[in-house]
Amino acid sequence: MVFNAIHWDFDPEIFSIFGHGVRYYGLMFALSFIFGYIIMKQYFVHDKLQESLLEKLSMYVFVGTLIGARLGHCLFYQPEYYLSQPWEILFIWEGGLASHGASIGIPVALYLYAKKINVPFLWIIDRVVIVVALAGFFVRMGNFFNSEIYGIATDLPWGVVFERTGETVPKHPTQFYEALSYLLIFAILHPYFLKIRDKQKNGQIFGIFLILLFSARFFIEFIKEEQVKFEEGMALNMGQWLSIPFILSGIGLLYYVNNKRKIKTKKA
Amino acid sequence: MRKLIQNGIAVAAALLLTVGCSETDIEYIFPKDYLPAYPESYWIYSDGTTTKVSPGYRKHRYFDELESTERSDEVYVPYMAPHYVYGYKVTQNDNRYPLKKLLSEVNGETWKIGDWLNGTVHRKVIDKDVALTLSSPILNTEEQVFDSVIVVIEYIKETDTTYPWKLKEYYAPFVGLIRQDIRRNNDSLIAKELVRYYIAEKN
Numbered sequence: 001m002v003f004n005a006i007h008w009d010f011d012p013e014i015f016s017i018f019g020h021g022v023r024y025y026g027l028m029f030a031l032s033f034i035f036g037y038i039i040m041k042q043y044f045v046h047d048k049l050q051e052s053l054l055e056k057l058s059m060y061v062f063v064g065t066l067i068g069a070r071l072g073h074c075l076f077y078q079p080e081y082y083l084s085q086p087w088e089i090l091f092i093w094e095g096g097l098a099s100h101g102a103s104i105g106i107p108v109a110l111y112l113y114a115k116k117i118n119v120p121f122l123w124i125i126d127r128v129v130i131v132v133a134l135a136g137f138f139v140r141m142g143n144f145f146n147s148e149i150y151g152i153a154t155d156l157p158w159g160v161v162f163e164r165t166g167e168t169v170p171k172h173p174t175q176f177y178e179a180l181s182y183l184l185i186f187a188i189l190h191p192y193f194l195k196i197r198d199k200q201k202n203g204q205i206f207g208i209f210l211i212l213l214f215s216a217r218f219f220i221e222f223i224k225e226e227q228v229k230f231e232e233g234m235a236l237n238m239g240q241w242l243s244i245p246f247i248l249s250g251i252g253l254l255y256y257v258n259n260k261r262k263i264k265t266k267k268a
Numbered sequence: 269m270r271k272l273i274q275n276g277i278a279v280a281a282a283l284l285l286t287v288g289c290s291e292t293d294i295e296y297i298f299p300k301d302y303l304p305a306y307p308e309s310y311w312i313y314s315d316g317t318t319t320k321v322s323p324g325y326r327k328h329r330y331f332d333e334l335e336s337t338e339r340s341d342e343v344y345v346p347y348m349a350p351h352y353v354y355g356y357k358v359t360q361n362d363n364r365y366p367l368k369k370l371l372s373e374v375n376g377e378t379w380k381i382g383d384w385l386n387g388t389v390h391r392k393v394i395d396k397d398v399a400l401t402l403s404s405p406i407l408n409t410e411e412q413v414f415d416s417v418i419v420v421i422e423y424i425k426e427t428d429t430t431y432p433w434k435l436k437e438y439y440a441p442f443v444g445l446i447r448q449d450i451r452r453n454n455d456s457l458i459a460k461e462l463v464r465y466y467i468a469e470k471n
Binding site: 004005007009011081084148149150153154155161163164165166167168169171225 | 315316317326327328350351358360361362363368382383384385389422424434435450452453
């Protein structure tokens with residue numbers, strides 16, 4: 001049997017320092033912050049905000065991402081291991097960050113930041129989610145370089161044989177699909193925000209972001225490996241069920257921000 | 269306040285005892301001769317790939333294949349990123365077949381390691397006593413000829429058809445994987461051989 005597949009045997013390590021490998025995943029993570037900073041700077045300059053506030057924001061988001069993603073990995077995936085030797089939670093160089101941990105860490109950091117500089121939470125999150133979409137692209141590309149979190153078997157010509165993990169049959173490169181979806185979301189949100197920002201209502205961009213991002217995840221989940229055994233035989237898996245409330249929240253938020261005045265008038 | 273401190277100490281002591289008891293119950297799964305993945309061992313191959321075993325044994329469990337929500341017993345196993353090593357089996361990105369058995373010491377043994385669209389993926393031991401000469405000696409040990417080598421193939425099987433192998437692996441005792449042949453698109457063959465290795469102490 002001859003597969004028309006892509007054979008992926010990419011070395012995830014760029015170089016090694018004192019026995020610790022520097023990986024493309026780390027480079028992608030760094031690029032997401034660099035590009036994120038450049039874009040946020042444009043937004044801050046337009047809003048006539050000081051760059052020192054952006055530096056503070058970067059620090060909040062960086063710390064929120066790192067703590068959230070690391071705790072997410074340690075506590076969601078290997079709680080027994082890390083709770084029995086909690087000091088290893090600090091060993092970030094050994095790998096192990098979880099994006100859903102970051103998705104809790106970032107909003108918490110943004111909430112604290114918004115309180116600190118006295119701006120509405122939805123105002124800052126509207127701007128940050130645009131660069132989060134771009135960061136999602138870089139992080140998923142990092143997963144692709146690491147040959148991790150791929151999908152089920154396929155005979156489509158773009159199926160990938162991840163040889164580094166011992167695969168011999170092509171699998172859906174779901175990290176790549178996700179990366180492209182996030183890049184597309186960024187390509188939609190960024191110009192849309194630039195177009196409407198002077199008359200933008202707080203929460204509008206965040207609402208669209210929630211709908212687009214979790215819809216993409218909802219569809220990609222169909223070709224992902226089941227995360228847990230009890231998903232077998234379920235029409236939708238856990239990731240899809242968890243996406244639905246976020247999509248509905250996005251729709252609800254958009255409805256609320258677009259009809260805020262009417263809702264308030266009716267209440268009065 | 270004093271009572272609160274006393275209660276706190278009692279709870280902490282109980283927790284420590286519980287943790288202490290459960291620690292001793294956890295079994296260690298040690299590596300086997302043909303895959304001696306002892307912590308801190310490593311293998312470097314001719315294509316530049318390196319396989320390293322992390323220091324120490326790691327606690328691990330996985331979702332059991334047969335029971336819908338049951339997980340396996342927690343055990344200490346070596347971690348050879350990205351796989352946990354259970355003797356001759358390693359974890360893989362497939363929840364229907366959470367463990368992939370890489371080899372067996374029984375000649376002719378066949379086993380299933382995954383599904384493939386309308387078929388299944390299998391492994392089979394096709395020989396267990398081969399003398400294999402690598403194309404060049406191992407850099408740090410000067411070994412070139414290996415005896416008692418186990419040869420395993422991986423292939424796809426559909427209802428009435430068994431396809432040619434996609435992967436052929438050679439395992440030497442007390443060394444591990446010494447050669448791997450991969451059949452890629454258009455039936456081209458890629459071979460990688462061991463160029464340097466280190467097997468850590470068995471403890």
